[in-house]
Amino acid sequence: MSDLPPSARATRPLAPGASSSGAAPAYLLVLEGESSARFALPGSGVVLIGRDAEADLRLRDDSVSRRHARLVLNGGEVRIVDLGSHNGTLVNGQRVEGARPLVSGDVVTLGTVALVLRTAARLPPARRLLEAESLLERLGLEVQRALRYGRPLTVLSLVLPSQGARRDDVEAACAAELGSAEAAGWLDANHLVMLLPEVSGEPGEESLGEHVEALAAACPGARLGWAVCPSDGCDADTLVAAARGAAQDALPGQPASAASSATRLTLGERTVLVADPAMVQLYALVRRLAPSELPVLVSGETGVGKENTAFAVHHWSRRASGPFVTVNCAALPEGLVESELFGHDKGAFTGAASAKAGIFESAQGGTVFLDEVGELPLAVQARFLRALESRRITRVGEVRERPIDVRLVAATHRDLEAEVAAGRFRQDLYFRLGAATVLLPPLRERPREVPLLARTFLDRACEALGREPLVMAPDTLATLARYTWPGNVRELRNLMDYAAAAVMGNVLEAHHLPERVRGGEPSPSPAPHPELPRPAAPLLPGTPTFQPLAEEIRELERRRMREALEAAEGVQTRAAALIGMPIRTFTFKMRQLGLQTRAPRRGSSTP
Numbered sequence: 001m002s003d004l005p006p007s008a009r010a011t012r013p014l015a016p017g018a019s020s021s022g023a024a025p026a027y028l029l030v031l032e033g034e035s036s037a038r039f040a041l042p043g044s045g046v047v048l049i050g051r052d053a054e055a056d057l058r059l060r061d062d063s064v065s066r067r068h069a070r071l072v073l074n075g076g077e078v079r080i081v082d083l084g085s086h087n088g089t090l091v092n093g094q095r096v097e098g099a100r101p102l103v104s105g106d107v108v109t110l111g112t113v114a115l116v117l118r119t120a121a122r123l124p125p126a127r128r129l130l131e132a133e134s135l136l137e138r139l140g141l142e143v144q145r146a147l148r149y150g151r152p153l154t155v156l157s158l159v160l161p162s163q164g165a166r167r168d169d170v171e172a173a174c175a176a177e178l179g180s181a182e183a184a185g186w187l188d189a190n191h192l193v194m195l196l197p198e199v200s201g202e203p204g205e206e207s208l209g210e211h212v213e214a215l216a217a218a219c220p221g222a223r224l225g226w227a228v229c230p231s232d233g234c235d236a237d238t239l240v241a242a243a244r245g246a247a248q249d250a251l252p253g254q255p256a257s258a259a260s261s262a263t264r265l266t267l268g269e270r271t272v273l274v275a276d277p278a279m280v281q282l283y284a285l286v287r288r289l290a291p292s293e294l295p296v297l298v299s300g301e302t303g304v305g306k307e308n309t310a311f312a313v314h315h316w317s318r319r320a321s322g323p324f325v326t327v328n329c330a331a332l333p334e335g336l337v338e339s340e341l342f343g344h345d346k347g348a349f350t351g352a353a354s355a356k357a358g359i360f361e362s363a364q365g366g367t368v369f370l371d372e373v374g375e376l377p378l379a380v381q382a383r384f385l386r387a388l389e390s391r392r393i394t395r396v397g398e399v400r401e402r403p404i405d406v407r408l409v410a411a412t413h414r415d416l417e418a419e420v421a422a423g424r425f426r427q428d429l430y431f432r433l434g435a436a437t438v439l440l441p442p443l444r445e446r447p448r449e450v451p452l453l454a455r456t457f458l459d460r461a462c463e464a465l466g467r468e469p470l471v472m473a474p475d476t477l478a479t480l481a482r483y484t485w486p487g488n489v490r491e492l493r494n495l496m497d498y499a500a501a502a503v504m505g506n507v508l509e510a511h512h513l514p515e516r517v518r519g520g521e522p523s524p525s526p527a528p529h530p531e532l533p534r535p536a537a538p539l540l541p542g543t544p545t546f547q548p549l550a551e552e553i554r555e556l557e558r559r560r561m562r563e564a565l566e567a568a569e570g571v572q573t574r575a576a577a578l579i580g581m582p583i584r585t586f587t588f589k590m591r592q593l594g595l596q597t598r599a600p601r602r603g604s605s606t607p
């Protein structure tokens, strides 16, 4: 096919007052005999069609009259008028009487010549980007919807490079990409966020890929990352932080998911998960402090991960091959604190049947981790300070000093400054210990890490029990995200250990969680085991057993989806169609309901 030569495109002068602005680009596909050509139409004006030398669109075929028909174009409207031709003008097989409006795709027949009108589909007006506040408000609503109805939701972040970025290009690409349910906006000068309901954020997902490609093409230097509700967060701020964090960690052209951007530090046999920006910075600081010989004071609430941090100091220091000796000062019997730390001579006190090295001596060449250092009695604090300053100790009952070569890391859940003010902790020891202090934030201030840690602990616990990984229902993740975690990471780990042991099905539902977690209230005494996940007992003989409605619905969904999959011989698109579910929701729910996705273990087949 070729375009008609320019001479064939002359048009009558534009009608008075007519303007070519605003018209959608249009052309006629001219099918004459064996040949086909394109004839570009003006936005407005008149186009004479015929065999006449004066015709704007000149046709050669004898079946066409000299002045056969006229097109009248005005703005986006196109009409055709037959000029009393011999063979007449037909539109889609119907003879034209008077001025007949045409729309894109109409076939006009003049004798044996066919013309097809094509107007480029008018682009929908570009959707406006939202202001930051409205965008976050909208995200809040989308999160509620996603959690309530178990629908997928992805937050896509784009971080512009510091130089050479064209915000306008990104904005235009983003606006053009937005579907009717989606929204986007700048959260600050360099950070654009797109909300993608019904997108599950799976790597390789087509619709996510399209958005990512369009944005990356608009700004090749940009970094892109995405986070998924609820597995990366159950509120707007956490999801945005997770998506942004993922984008910041990503390389240009290599978009990353929040799940993949969380760092798993391997410290010997320990694996420490770090995702929250404050924790990332904290561990970076620990890495810088580690090679020095400075004592480090780790403070934070109980169960927050202080021992792991202390171990990281040891692991990244020159002492890594030496011992890491932990002593919990709160657990030392009062009369034995000194001998435990510094050792004792034979007969130094009743029961000291033989001489014994203390903790400092047994940690030679390594690191001593003094947990709950705030619990040390004042008398021991003085001796401890001397040991720290002189790097020598004296065993209880001895006079001779022994050199020690240890690095000291201490931890406390107390506010040591307040302890100093109250006269319970020596100020000089506090200054000595606290030269390098790292403060671990409580888990409730690291919402990004709650779902990741929960997933990690649950998988680990299931594996230890030799069972398939449990799926976490969205309600469960939302409930975990709302809880305040007074026992911090340890409480979360205990809870997941228990869930792995106690939950019978393959989904951990919110109602399996203990009441204190569901109600958001800390229990008065930390319970090692949450309550049993059990259906309520029948009220009267013969009355049905009740279970939470949400679970009943989920059960029904699971059953119907499994039946549909069976009927469709495992073809997901067919199965989704059978029960009238959008395919994206179907695949999302398959994972959510534990119908499939994880690599089967021990040779088990996909359900």
Ligand SMILES: Nc1ncnc2c1ncn2[C@@H]1O[C@H](COP(=O)(O)OP(=O)(O)OP(=O)(O)O)[C@@H](O)[C@H]1O
Residues within 6 Å of the ligand: 271, 272, 273, 274, 300, 301, 302, 303, 304, 305, 306, 307, 308, 309, 371, 413, 453, 489, 490, 493
């Ligand atoms: N970021 C993390 N990733 C993986 N596991 C963690 C993380 N933080 C803490 N844990 C786990 O949580 C549990 C409690 O952590 P840890 O013992 O370090 O806390 P702690 O602050 O020293 O507690 P305490 O105040 O009772 O001394 C441990 O099993 C630890 O391995």
